[in-house]
Amino acid sequence: MYYLRAKNTQPAFPVYCELTTDGRGWTLISRFLNNDVKNWMADTGHWWYDRQVSTGRTESPFRNTDMISPAFWLVRGSEFKITRSDDPSHTPLLQTTGNCLGGQTFRSKITSYGDFRNGKVWATDQCLGSRTVQYGGQHKSKDGFQQADCSGSIQSADKIGFWCDWDTGDGAFMMISGGGSSCARADHGIRISETNAASFVEEDSTQTEYDFGYDAQTKSAPSLSYSLNLWIR
16 A cells, blocks of 8 residues: 655545556556446446545455545556456556556546536447557456457447447447447446436436446346456556
8 A cells, every 4th residue: 555645735645556567556546346336327427527535445456346546536647457356466457558648647538528427428329539458367258348359330349448339229438349330339348338328327217337347238237246446557
């Protein structure tokens, strides 16, 4: 565990850092779990856009609960990676390349595409942005990564897309790999939705949404036994 201080006028906050052999460390900034209340999936989009108070154990990557750290909106970086909460080696299932974040915080990056709070539709048959990734570990067997070999009409297999949608009924805040008619549409990745127009608001009780997974339908309910960790460096 380490303590970070973004500015001298702000109190230090605890974080978990993974120090790598190349001298550059990864900082844990958030975690996603399907077996809890609607935090990342709240209709307001509050955790993505506005939350300024940490929730959950920010100094531990092994908890099976939702978490958001002040590092989510305070720590700047160039890349991010996704790991499993039950992997003590923190092996990246996915890692971006090519200066994905460009020195921004993660919140600054993802909110730069627009304000989609409270049900505003974020896209139609496209991703608003995408970045190149490398896959690792046993990613093909993990929920959300089932299309890792598929290149589709709205994105290729080696990408992660931001604010994605396909047709009537599929959306993802972060779509992992290809999307479109040939790649099981768009609801695979993080913060997936079965709503008819991609947004934070489910239109009726027949539609579902998950923190992460593949195919946002009740019959395809993803694992509840582990969380996905998001890191920045």
